[in-house]
Amino acid sequence: MVPPQLPDTMLAVRVEEFHQPYSLRQIPTPSPSNLGPNDLLLKVGVASYCHTDSMVIEGEIAKHPQITASHEAAGTVLATGSSATDFPVGSRVMVGVPFHRCGSCAECQGSEEYKQYCTNGDYFGVTTDGGFAEYAIADAREACVLPDAVGFDTAAPLACAGCTVWRGVLRADLKEGQWLGIVGAGGGLGHLGVQFAKALGLKVVGIDAKDLALELARECGADVVVDARKGTKEVVEAVKGVTGGEGVEVAINVSGADEAAALSCAMTRVHGTVIQLAQPTEVKIPYPELIFRDIRIKGSLISTKQEAERMLQTVADHNVKVQTNFFFGLEEVPKLVDFVHAGKMAGKGIVVVDEEEQRRIKQAKH
Template identity: 55%
Template sequence: MAPQNIPETMLAAQIVEFHKPYKLNTIPVPSSLAPHDLLIRTAVASLCHTDFMALEGIMNSPLPTTGSHEGSGTVAAVGSAVKDFAPGDRIMCNLLYSLCGQCVDCKGPENYSQYCTQHGGHLGITRDGNFAEYVRVDARTAVKLPDNLSFETAAPLACAGCTAYRGILQAKAELKPGEWIGIVGSGGGLGHLAVQFAKALGVKTVGIEARDVGIELTKKAGVDAVVDARIGNEKVVEEVKKITGSEGVGATVVLSDAKGAAALSCAITRMHGTVIQIAQPTEFSIPFQELVFRDIRVKGSLICSVQEARDMLELVGKHKISANTNAFTGLKELPKLFELAESGKMKGKGIIIVDLEQIKKEKESGLEMV
């Protein structure tokens, strides 16, 4: 899309008051770009658990703020210092804006850079996000889409995909040959992606789920074995040991914020194994016996770095990984998406198709899209 075709105003779903639904407003399209900025014509915006947290004021979002930190779209204009992107490029909008490049994390291992505390904000949380017809992102954190990756697949990967992928990478690094990964919350928006990432990386997976729709989605994702958490913790541990050959899994990724999920994750993990905590409950507890007597190591994990995001998209395209999406067309349909998400019946991720024309153009390209 040529820069001269950019309108002056756009629709955007914004937080204007905490504890109230997003409000659809007409606001100006960002008109001034910093040197490293991209102006993106949004194709698809995805709903994340964090969007609910932002609505409740937990994320300290300034008011008003346009929601959604998961999005994909087409470059409409570029800042003066941008060299790697041009109008017309298809991208995934990374939620991070402007890494400082100077702190210990930015200068440390590349996969620590996403922990930069001097960054310029997060889309949909402290900066305007993807629930809008246009969004301003940082070219240094944006990632081009492989030719065979659709906007609808890419949008949920901006956070859910990046988070699940890094969690699996962290867990895989702790495994001995032949060991299994456990995924607690395997049938959720992140969980079913984590199962697919683990399979693509050649790791055997045990999914733990407590919902019928979650178990169904876990199986659909290709898990090697699934255990229903509703049978009780002791029986879950017994089942996991039977599946893995008595010791339990080598590492576990926790994607459920249910009470007791962290403790159960430790219990199904072999002695001296590692638990990767990704879910964000207000509080979680682990019996000291797990940490002291069984030497279980618990590590937190956030989104992945920019290079890891590039690697993730390549893996997605190669292995045809995709989020199970529940699509609604148009920002005006956002209340229906929230209603579905709050019902507990949603399978996978909820998305809003912001620009149907981009989706149609993609389908008319003749490429076989993931």
């Protein structure tokens, strides 16, 4: 198929300097003729904002500025590289965050479970151009075709937030009917984790410290919801009260609060596991949890492509809902960021980039 005629320039939200607000710029549109063999040229439908984006703009994880922001995006394939044969033009896809992995390091050559840990490649929207643009280049080896039932507004936040907490739930390695605790259960990752866990047949204790977040965790299916503002002692008593006096088998921590990791350990039974997904500067855990109670701590990154494909099918099969806050057009990204910094955001902030998608969603909302 002949690639479509694209404009010479496109609108993009850029990280021009670290520690500075985003810039809205006209930049050159990616050309189909410049695609690598495994590249996809996408017309971006929806992109979303993630906590990691704030780390990028502060220079904590990015190699350099001068990139287009957002590592969570979904869109339509306009052109493909010579080896991207699984993605016909017109395919609806969710991007993968890894971009051009090296293919030769220990992670790339080892188990499929850890290939996303390659540190020699790039990461979409983190170290290379991302999704806050009208068009974007994605890596076909990491991208996933969307099930028909999953829209762009659902898929975009799943590209990182969904993949991260989905893998956390998988790493919990629990059987149907066992108890999983989620600290931060009403947040952007947490409310998805609750739904994923329920889809896999687990029992869920949701912990949070805001009224709206607690209500969202309850709406998403948490079997028990506990207010962290009551303090560690009361939270642990409440958790033990529903788990036969033992605590949860595994806890997932998606809260960056100083005391969240310690609370996750305290509510977990002896010899249990805590999976740390939140990324505070320091993860603070009292030594008795590690030594006297033998709590094991695991970190976890985003999903593999195969795990992400399973996640998307689970979303379709179980009608998993993403709590979204809509912003229409790239011009509204500064407004989105202001909402996040003001603490007004419940769930995920998403930017509907494509004008046709904007019209469709606005009509559906009315």
